Amino acid sequence: MNFVYRGLCCLFLLLVISVQLFAQSPRKRQLLNEGWKFHLGHAANAEKDFNYGLSNIFAKTGRAEKTAIAVDFNDAAWRTVQIPHDWAVELPFAFKDNDDLKDHGYKALGGLFPENSIGWYRKKFSVTTTDSGKRFSITFDGIFRDAKVWLNGFYIAANQSGYVGFTVDVTNYINFKKENVLVVRADATQSEGWFYEGAGIYRKVWLNTYDNLHVTDDTFVHTITQADGKAMITVEADVKNDGLQTTEATFYTLIKDRTGRIVAKTDVKRVNVNSNDATPVKQQVLVDKPIWWSIEQPYLYHAEILVSRGDKVIDERNIRFGIRSIDIKADGVYLNGKHVKIKGTNNHQDHAGLGSALPDYLQYYRISLLKQMGSNAYRASHHAPTPELLEACDSLGMLVLDEQRLLNSSPEYMDQFERLVKRDRNHPSVFLWSIGNEEGYAQVNGFGKRIAQTLLAKQKQLDPTRTSTYAADLANVFTGVNEVIPVRGFNYRQFAVADYHRDHPQQPIIGTEMGSTVTTRGIYVKDTVSAYLPDQDITAPWWASTAEQWWPLAAENDFWLGGFIWTGFDYRGEPTPYKWPNISSHFGVMDVCGFPKNIYYYYQSWWKDEDVLHISPQWNWRGKEGQNIDVWVNSNADNVELFLNGKSLGKKNMPRNKHLQWSVAYRPGTLKAVGYRNSKKLVSEVKTTGAAYKLKLTPSKQILLANGSDAVVVNVLILDKNGLEVPDAMQEIKFNLTGGATIIGVGNGDPSSHEDDKILTGQWKRKLFNGHCQVILQSGKKVGNATLNATADGVKGAAVQFAVK
Template sequence: MTKGCTKIYFFIFLLTISSELLAQRSSRERINIDTDWRFALGHAADPVQDFNFKVANIFSKTGKAEDTPISPKFNDSTWRQLDLPHDWVVELPFENVDNFDLMAHGYRPVGGLFPENSVGWYRRNIELTKADSGRRLAVTFDGVFRDAMVWINGFYLGNNESGYMGVTYDITDYVNFDGNNTLVVRVDATQAEGWFYEGAGIYRHVWLQKYDNLHIAEGGQFVYAEVKENVAKIFIETTVENQTLGNASGQVSAFITDRDGKKMGSAKSVEVTLALNGQTTVKQEIVLTDPRLWSLEDPYLYRVTSQVSNGSTILDHLTTRFGVRTILIDDKKGLSINGKFIKVQGVNCHQDHAGVGSALPDYLQYYRIQLLKEMGVNAYRASHNPPTPELLEACDSLGMLVLDETRLLNSSPEHMDQFERLIKRDRNYPSVFLWCIGNEEGYVQTTSVGKRLALTMLAKQRELDPTRTSTYAADLANVFKGINEVIPVRGFNYREKGMVPYHNDHPTQPVIGTEMGSTVTTRGIYEVDSVKGYVPDQDITHPWWASLAEDWWPIAADNDWLLGGFVWTGFDYRGEPTPFQWPNINSHFGIMDVCGFPKNIYYYYQSWWTDKDVLHISPHWNWAGKEGEIIDVWVNSNADEVELFLNGKTLGKKVMPRNSHLQWQVAYEPGSLKAIATKNGRTYEAVMETTGEAHQIVLTPDRNIVTADGKDATVVNVTVLDNRGREVPTANHLVAFSLEGDASIIGVGNGDPSSHEPDKMDVGDYRRSLFNGKCQMILQAGNDPGKVMVNATSAGLKSATVSIQLVKTNNNLLGKR
């Protein structure tokens, strides 16, 4: 994976240079301001500990800040200095309190029961110059959890309730040109939005934008294509806004380049004249002959630029990466991309990862999507909230479809505003193939109220994006009431036995499995342990409301009218520790654990979702003390037949049933368990051996070359080998990490759903226990190029060292839109 991913990331970097050069010629600037923030916890219930907030009368006069952190004069020198993204909840200790919501959020002490941990204050200084005078200035927050109030220089900008949908504030009227400006954010995570780990803080990027008073409006570029034979018509809708103090005129133009910067076509310039605070949308068309189409196999991205000019002066521009592709959803044949019908082989995912909580560096978005693609996944459902833009960029770049979902089914002004912002932000991503307007809204989903809410949201979706349609994730079987009466694509959460009867009753309504499966497994565990909270690592256990992988996937595979489905879930995530509670602090639903280490069910899906030669034996073969006992051996493969051998003696040959697996009952004896598969006349084999004791640590970085920009990162996976070089699957040693060079460790994990070891520690004191032979460390680059040495030690084991090279480039190796 390392070499392939590095090539992909570096390729993306090369392709973005042309847009960077254009930005230098334009008045629009988009500046990342993630660095040099000050942070302190406040208090949701004690105004004194909340820096006098709710006592000081700050709203009586414009710009009044009193003696609070809102005031530019406030002394924050004792506050912690940090860079974004930041999730303060992942830093908190676990708390065993008998409360359902606390359990569902992973036993982290945040929310109404813990007012001392539920409010956070952020402050940052922004320097402007006299040259900025006369331009519009705005700050954009990609995501803050949650209920964020924002001020600049003591002036209140607004309140963004959503913990997931970003927001932009115009700050032009409040700033000091040629001086310092103080941006302040108060985050209140007292009230949750979901029933899973959500974190808290400014956990996505923040941007300072500078642009002309005559400019492209926020979310004001919409690009879509119509493809017939070998010709693509590219439609560009550009909404221009006038915020001068009078009438303004200009020209709106558009052009397309390939990813090397070569111009492929342009639209005729259109003259616009706008009154004060006026808006207009200019619709233009560019024709591409023999376009290179975006697909899962070849996710090619053009660049579409909308430009506002006054004569020869470029006032504003917006460049969007765009894929030319055609999506069709058919009630008989399912989903097609560019005329090729495919089956949705999808996963649901929450947004947290081991070690970092919800505050993921951009690199981890690409890392996780690449892991899913290697398994055979072709579609990602953002469950149950708008994703970060970088996740969509990774899906665009690597070739992954996205089911893009709003947080809540609701037509109130607040939630419709969130929905509108979501669609305008994400409608240009070619990876987004379908919108989802809600999930399991059990209070209204079968009622006339639910039906009316859905109709209002569907109307808004069609208004803002008529090129796509919507689904709704219903936890209902053969039920055609309320939302299901009007939703264009019927979504099933589980209840897979109801899909065929539903289709028979409503054959013209396309059907997709929005949540399927939900086998619960613990990586490397092969028996139920109700004390530690573990379940066997095979496709045998599921909650009452769910099903096994082999129960749902054959239905999807065998019925063309069924678009496919999304497994719950691609990765384990914090919270929802079904079927247990404490000491569990994360879920068991993942096909991979919270670190991205595969469980055995991974190989079931890989067998039937890829054309790779898959042959996987489980469990491991280290069972000292169980000699002679029967071990249930599973083989996952897509071969025609498999023969199993124990220490050279055949245990029989079996035909592999399609979309299933094979099993043998084997009396344990140490040694070698070998499977030989036959496929289309070819043979290949897999071996599982009894290992010796752990002898040495092995460090495996995902990438050895990382950008020296203070943001880029890499994953370093840790395993241990015996003295014959075989991976020891039962090792649980404590591993300590140290670094030499300009980098830092930002988190550690091991996939153990009952581990209460900290994800984050003091500098120089990072350590993590292996869980069934594996753990993970996430390294983030500093700003100085050079070599970083990563060291790992453990008592009684041979230590390991690996080098990571930090390099300077004009852009992050992952690329930027």
């Protein structure tokens, strides 16, 4: 089954082509993702940590003898990996009665497992002598966590955050005559959250080359809507001079549409920048008849920012942005003046088979699944998202609540917050900032209030075009953070929202976490041994609610801006209400592979203005003939009639924002629902299937870019002889891939599965879980074909071919 928008592949290809169109620039940005050497260190034994902690590496500049930092260290025995890389997903599961281990998915990582908690990376790269005299920096988009970085033996950077990227100038350490050696030590002993976080260099690494006179990374492009329908584009930038002499240059900006056509140009401004100084520049330009960025039409422009000396362009920044306005009032969110009810999902960043190291395509794939459900907003819970996630939201039309990991105003966390806001403020998808989540100790007292005021002041300084919220797990409480936060966030406590609004009618309110129904895809009875829960909207923890308890409140009251359900996808860690053998959560409306559960169709019914009619459960109940089965119908039809083998079981009107339910004595055959929506007939049915007969492979696309990083998701199921999907199949599937691609992960959505997601040696395989599993492939760099073969005992196999070009 393919749940991806049909235009996803074309859109992803258009994005790549767009990047290539704007690639000719005096500034170079080179990916350093390939050819890394990797080895585990040891958090408790310095000898097994390549002498880190024994050798005195900080006594002299560049001194790194007898350690893995040394330029001449022999790493031939280390494993070669490609970035992004998450070593945690490769580790075995380990059961110990420890809450932190449980919350992180029982992976053998952290303080209890010092042998698995340090990761060393080494990368060699060359720099051409023709670039001598240029400046160089290296950008790490994300390392989990507590990273230390050396180049050619010189210690150049440290970064504690596992989520906020960092850039370090390495100009003085570049070797033009020999290979450069970049070394990273990541320490994942300590966690930051209470969910699976991964470990290692799990986001991209870049080598940046540019002129001594250049535009800095924190350029800000934003829009002010004009009354006549025009748009005033404001560009704020710093021109920095890292040269040894004062330099004069010119600065201007071209606004281009998605085809590269110039639609506006600023005046040319002369700048005179002293050595080791920066000059701020602010320019404005009108765009006539702009195409507004919206959820339905996410149109993106480019701001091409140019610095010239004489007739030569010496630096260029290209920033994608959208022309749109956001206004958050007590009665709603207004995008371009149009009221938008927030229909959002919370999400962590891991995916089945991959952990936290997702190829770009997976970001687009996951956002497309949420869009197809009818969601229009995404909360990055509870961390800075990867840049590619925001690019996917920009391109596909998904609003983003962008969140700071921790409510803290110390220098370390203020620096993280500043980097987050500066990095993400150009993305049109970002409509609201969050300064934190559920800080039980600080959120209700003077500490929380003062910390919040400091963070809010910084946010307004860096981005006056947006405002902030805070995810508070409190009812009708107006102390601490809530006294000063512009938009009141509610984590659950949905029945207190009306009282809070009554007492504070001018403060906008948004459900930052709502719902939290726990379900297991394809399971219809509570199973405390396997740790499964029924796949219907009936079970929620004491602190949460079902979908039908919270969504009608938000849908029917304008003082709710809307809300974000917990969660869009299942995620590793935080198993609830069970512990081992669960290693994943049950909260998602989709499982960790992105296969929908039945609650998905509840939200789709009321979030998406398209016809929806869905029957559950499946109709294979051998041995239960004559027993009553609860049948649910999720639909936005006006009324629905249910039939079993042609006999009517009654017609019912559909209550808005609810579902319909029948108790049906099981007989094999066909269960059919017939509904009418605005006089249009809708039909849906489930049938009793025969025995498993043959495999079916459904790829999300069949053309891969030969760039070594493109990816494709292949969903696997089994059909009977009549071509019906067998919903309760559990066979083990074996995979074999030939040609220009590799398998990078497998999964099946079973929250209690302890199978390997990564198979480093031997046969790739995965069991079906209630009829489904998934395999993820990544392209190579060789043009040609790749063929995936899938086999299973007792059934016919299947194959699918991909064009790699």
